Amino acid sequence: MRSRWVVVWAFAGLGVATQVSWLAYAATTTAAAGHFGVSEQAVGWLANLFPLLFVVLAIPAGVALDRALRPTLAVGAVLIAVGAALRVTVDVYWAALVGQMLAAVAQPVLAGAITRVAAAYLRVKDRPLGIAIGAGATYLGMITAIGIGTAIPDDVPLVVAVGAGFSILTAVAGLVALKVAPGYDRVAAGSPLAVWRAPGVPVLAAVVFLGMGIFVALATWLEPLLAPAGIGADTSGLLLLLMLVAGVAGCVVVPPWAARRSAEPRALQLAGLVTALVCLLLGFLPKLTGFATSPLLGFALLSALPVALAMVERHDPERAGPITSLVWLTGNAGGLVVSLGVGLLLDTPALAFALLAVLGVGAAVLAARLQRHEDQVPGPGRHGELAGSGDAGVRE
Template identity: 75%
Template sequence: MRSRWWVVGAFAGLGVATQVSWLGYAAITTESARYFGVGEGAVGWLANVFPLLFVALAVPAGVALDRFLRPTLAVGALLIAAGGIVRVLADSYWGAFTGQGLAAVAQPVLAGAITRVAAAYLAPEERPLGIAVGAGGTYVGMILAIGIGTAVPGDVPVVVGIGAGISVVTAVAGVVAVGVAPGYGRGVAVSPLGVWREPGVVRLSAVVFLGMGIFVALATWLEPLLAPRGIGADTSGLLLLAMLVAGVGGCVVVPPWAARRRVEPRVLQSTGLVIAVVCLALGLFPSATGFVVSPLLGFMLLSALPVALAMVERRDPDKAGPVTSLVWLAGNAGGLVVSLAVGWLLGAPLLAFGLLAVLGLAAAWLARLQHHEDQVPGPGRHDQLAGGGEAAVRE
């Protein structure tokens, strides 16, 4: 059985399209509000609908993926394309909101498919890199979304049209990809709610809750947090861009390295400590440290998610799918909660950065407990699977 990397690449492309849809209006918020004749708060809901629907749909999406992998993936791809087409054809705020809603329904399907696609189409030893590629696609999508809005300022229809084009092209590739039969088994369907009782799942979900929450809070509020220190929006945007670019590199390098050495909990622990140091540096000395610490933060923080997902997949491939859905649910919930908390502290930037530093230390402490309880045994299930072969996937 050969690994089918092009299938993994196709679904990484859909991850790109998902993020472009999510953040498509973020870089042109003011222009979009003027174009649609609504307030900036209304434009914000074009992005907020994504985490809200993710939290609501993560578990049912996980069940559908486990029972009907390829049909569910095809539906997710078609929803992404439909969302882009609606945004272009219905040139109004409510048309944009409807298109965003369609794409938001697809997001928990495509995010939850990262470990499932890797398990179904890649050999066990290649899955950590495949998971990293899938997760890295989401960060590439963020970069593209910010880049498109920056490169075409003020022209809302053009920005929306480019994003829709990306959605349609990647959806076509995704539909073609699901026509390929998986070469590796995915085990049996397991209830996402049932895996809460598995050792380490709640703790790992808490780590991702904090990590993704910190990232979403920084991505949302970095500019107003740094503005009182004399750092303009352009510089804040470059800091965020440096964080994302470094994060893509981290996704390629860190997860496979951590998997080979079985040190995933230690990597997560180190990430929490780096978050604490970097947030304190940004709060105290942003002008002097910003362009030094932002890439470091992105490299560690954004690679932490695929590290966690690869750890889950290696520990028990049969349960990796539902655990992935729960981890993503926890991460999106963290994005909402931590971002809201930091938003209340915009008038006290140093206190906001201090809160993020404390949350980073909490994530490091939880990851340390994960390591000491040895939640990821040395050889893992893959050694058993490699010796005995894997069953054909149930379609």
């Protein structure tokens, strides 16, 4: 059977729409507070809903995806569209909050489906690229959201309308694409909690916890961390955009390369070490190194997530779905924890960047444990050992 790329691309569009919804007000926080007559903290909750609800809903969403993939994805697409329509048609704060909540409920469904869609619609050899496209779409969505807000900084209704129009169009495209039946059998995997203690899964989840934690902390606090060095908000915003653009490129290039060479753990190790080095340079020499190192950081750090997800799908396709849900859950939890920790160190930027560097080294050490496990399993079938059962249950 041939791969059904139309579904993957439609699904990636929904991934972009999710991030556009998440950051709909992020680039216009002050203007949005004045527009709605609320505090900036209240506007911040329009974004904070997403990681909070993700942690709560990741496992139930994973169960629903395993039991009914296409209907669950359709519900996610409808929630994105309805939330967007509500934000546009009712221009008050409570409608913005409810609209964001609907999109936030859809996020764990769409994020948790990255490996599931690849497994259901793509041939085995195409799956690393399909997973990379799905994960890279989340970063592309961040770029889109920040770009819309930066281009229209003072017109909140127009910013929301542009993002909402895109979300509705991608939701419709996703619903149409889901009429295509999966080409490959998927095995029902049971409860996601049952895979938590599978060999390698806790270590991989810990790597993603640290990696996503570092990224979310940088995305949240880069501007105030660089301000004491005389770097303005416009420059720090450009550095973040460079990081995201390079990250999208990394998502397309690194996971297929690592999969062809069975080098996923080494790619994760390298990402951790590069992240640590760049964080130290940003902490102590930001003006000299910012523009040179931020793309390198994005390329290495942001590509680590699709590398991890592709590794899961190749090692244990039968349980890749629930493992993916757990990995996303721990990653979002890492985002909350690390971001809160770095937020306490804003008065000492060098210490905050040093903390992020230590976490990067920690991720590299954990990835080395995954590599040692790989090296101890002889023969070409060793990639069936991360979570136990190889390619059982998947037919082409």
